[in-house]
Amino acid sequence: MTRMKLRHVTEVSDDLQVQSLLEKARKESVSTAFDRADEMMQCGFGSAGVCCRYCLEGPCRISPNGKGPQKGVCGADIHQIVARSFLNHLTQGTSGHAEHGREVALTLLEAAEGKAPFEIKDVDKLYAVANDLGLETADKTVNEIAKEVALKALEDFQKQTGIMNWVQMRAHKDSLKKWNDLRITPVNAHLEISKAVARNAMGCDADPLNLVLGAVTMGLVDGYAGLHLSTDLQDILFGTPKAVKAKYSMAVLDEKKVNIAVHGHVPMLSEKVVEWSRKLKPEAEKVGAEGVNIVGVCCTGNELLMRQGVSVASSFSSQELVIVSGALEAMVVDIQCVMPGIQNVAECYHTEIITTLPYVKIAGATHVEFSPEIADKAAEEIVRKAIKNFKNRDPEKLSIPKETVDAYAGFSTEQILEALSKLNADDPLMPLIDAIKAGKIRGVAALVGCTNPREKQDIGNVTVAKELLKNNVLVVATGCAAHSLAKNKLMSPEGLVYCGDELREVLEAIGQAVGLPSLPPALHMGSCVDNSRPADLLTALANKLGVGIKDLPAVGSCPETHSPKALSIGTFFIAHGVDVHVGVNPQVSGSSVVTNILCGDKQEGTVTAEEVFGGKLIYETDHIVAAEKLLERINMKRAQLLGE
Ligand code: XCC
Ligand code: SF4
Incomplete structure (x- = not known):
């Protein structure tokens, strides 16, 4: 294959540190997403949403310029195919956020029942959410109320009639009336996601407008079972964010410390990793480091930044370059936006990639299983692995950018x-x-x-x-x-x-x-x-x-x-x-x-x-x-x- 011409580093990112790390990666023959993007031809049919692979009569693709067949084998036209692929994207996006919400709700339940080592950090918010849900709080303990809130949240993945509790609680009444009139208000997240997958199959919903309305229902599931529910319950568990000052850029990596990047989305594990990085400082000192430095990537980074003031190393597209610094002992990932490419990059350096969820593994990576009940054990094991890996750092491959930026x-x-x-x-x-x-x-x-x-x-x-x-x-x-x-x-x-x-x-x-x-x-x-x-x-x-x-x-x-x-x-x-x-x-x-x-x-x-x-x-x-x-x-x- 002839190699596509790669963009000059100045065309890839506006960030000088990212540019220099990309140059380093290229010199060391390490493939990153920026270069793979240049090498990957974009498919014109896929770009226009006109390719259908929903059944084994296909794949069928319809050319938007009117040349060639204008219907799939089943008779689906270009509008039906595009609407279905749009709904498919929305369903995928929504299920990620709904899973996030469900995991947090389960953690709150287990914490309230004393089964998971988390405590309620924001009791005021717990009361506020309980009141908004219409729950009686008088004469109840914090854990009793937390349990009821968690069960209300889990109803949003179970109930078969009515509308989602979080929609009822959080939506503006005019908006809600509109959705009710259109009959697109979600009943429960799992039911709607399952319905969206079902209606999208060959031989089902074939009305583009109806399919787009189905996509709007997905948007509402995302907004309420994903966004609102997650934020509310995470604030209860980990605290509602207050103004905090922190640092940004790749330069937040610390040459003198054991560096661990936390990457993904759901904050349960990463909160514990921060806790254990403090507890295990003496062990880090024993291997010659000054301590353990946690840096954030993607939204896990945002969660820790907002509540703990943890500094942030990278956004999505440059995640592999954190490893290219040669200064990262471990990258701990949970779910979403974790490029599989990090494993190949890690193999070129000493970094250990650690996956943590049973349904999100990467071939070749270390797996340390996490669930709320064993949160402490998992976090301790992860931090210990990183400390142990410090000695494998190769000084010749080390290159940490210099300047950080202050941010509130x-x-x-x-x-x-x-x-x-x-x-x-x-x-x-x-x-x-x-x-x-x-x-x-x-x-x-x-x-x-x-x-x-x-x-x-x-x-x-x-x-x-x-x-x-x-x-x-x-x-x-x-x-x-x-x-x-x-x-x-x-x-x-x-x-x-x-x-x-x-x-x-x-x-x-x-x-x-x-x-x-x-x-x-x-x-x-x-x-x-x-x-x-x-x-x-x-x-x-x-x-x-x-x-x-x-x-x-x-x-x-x-x-x-x-x-x-x-x-x-x-x-x-x-x-x-x-x-x-x-x-x-x-x-x-x-x-x-x-x-x-x-x-x-x-x-x-x-x-x-x-x-x-x-x-x-x-x-x-x-x-x-x-x-x-x-x-x-x-x-x-x-x-x-x-x-x-
Ligand atoms: Fe992922 Fe949330 Fe996008 Fe960043 S912003 S690339 S979704 S980490 Ni959510
Ligand atoms: Fe082709 Fe219809 Fe099957 Fe899609 S659902 S692959 S358009 S036959």
Whole structure:
């Protein structure tokens, strides 16, 4: 095979440290996702979503240019095939988040029953959630209440009638009414996921519009059984985040310490790894290290950053390069966004890859089984393995980048409201609403999602954010997008120079009220499941203003995603009427019908997301144009809401 020309390192990432580690990897003949992306030809049929492999009569593929057969063997046309492949992506994204929620709910149950070594860290939040669920709390112990909350959560994976408890508890009433009218409100997560898989099979649902509505149900399952449920229960178990200062970049690796990267999503194991890294410091000293240094990758990194101030080494697309530093004794992974490629890279250095879940293993990696009851044992074993591996480090292969970037994180909805309450103790939302009404804050944008090895790392996330900030849009961020912003100083007061004057004044006023020079330009709200937090903030704003969420000047943007999870989160927001931008091909272009439902404007005679929900999907690869489109939508909603 002729080797494709690889991009120059400066085209691969905006991050100089990533560039230098990629150069090192290439010199050492180590294959990484950035180079594999260059070598991989993209299939035109797959890119347009027109290839169907759902039964053994196929595979069938339909050319969008009208040449060749226009129906699959079963008679499915291009719109049916594209709609099904869209629903398939959403189902996959949603099941990841639903599994996350279920694992956390089970951990809470086992903790409450004394079977797992976790304690309830945020009793106030436990009471708040219990009250919101309508549970009686008088005369009950904390563990009794926690058990009832956990059982309510598990009902959302079991009940056969009614609607999910978390939808009932968290959804805005206007949105819920709309979903009920459309009969798309989820009953329980597993039932809906199973139904989505079933309806997508050959010989089942063949109406593109109905299939897209099925995708919206997946978005709602994702949003409530995945995001909201996970955030609520994780806050109860591990604490609700508060403002915290930490460090970003590959330079958070510490040459003098045993380095362990925690990677994946679900925080149960990684919380314990942090605990054991402190307990086993004396053992690390015995092997000549100064201690154990935990660094975060992907959303596990976000979870530990938000609650423990753990520093963050890498977002998704550069995860293999953490290993290329030659300084990593172990990479511990749980679930989602873990590239199988890390094992091959690890084999070129001394790093030990440790998988932890029985259904997520990597051939060649070490497996240390984790479950909540044996959390301490597993974490202890993992940290000991890393310490033992310290002696195998090869000084010749060591290359740790130098500079870290300071960033503030920990902006849970509770933390934001607490800061605002310093300006107005009786009505904390009012300072925010006043600023929006006065136009000092034009609107709110959530910068979310990933980095993608095919895209130049960080540039999309940062460009969209800066354009919005310049135009006085309040930016909040989650996931790997938050990583891009933090590395570019948008999570420290230094980044205020990128804000419009009016936004800057607001951020300074709120920040100074809580003893900081200013709030950072972008507020880090957490991991991807924590997209529940911006949703909660919007719900509170809408309720206060007496309008629907669709009426707010709020948008979401996902410039560099790679994950179907981002599509399901995006659909969750669109179902509330929030416009969502994606900068990476959502693979629906083969069908004009599906594209129009998702991205089309209000138009007589057609059904579009904008018409039904009040928000739409904006697919735009040019970052500046994307920001312009988002601003346009913000201005349109302002005009409708405020009569501007
Ligand atoms: Fe994965 Fe959540 Fe995307 Fe990062 S942002 S690449 S999904 S780790 Ni969720
Ligand atoms: Fe072909 Fe229809 Fe089977 Fe898909 S479901 S592979 S279109 S026959």
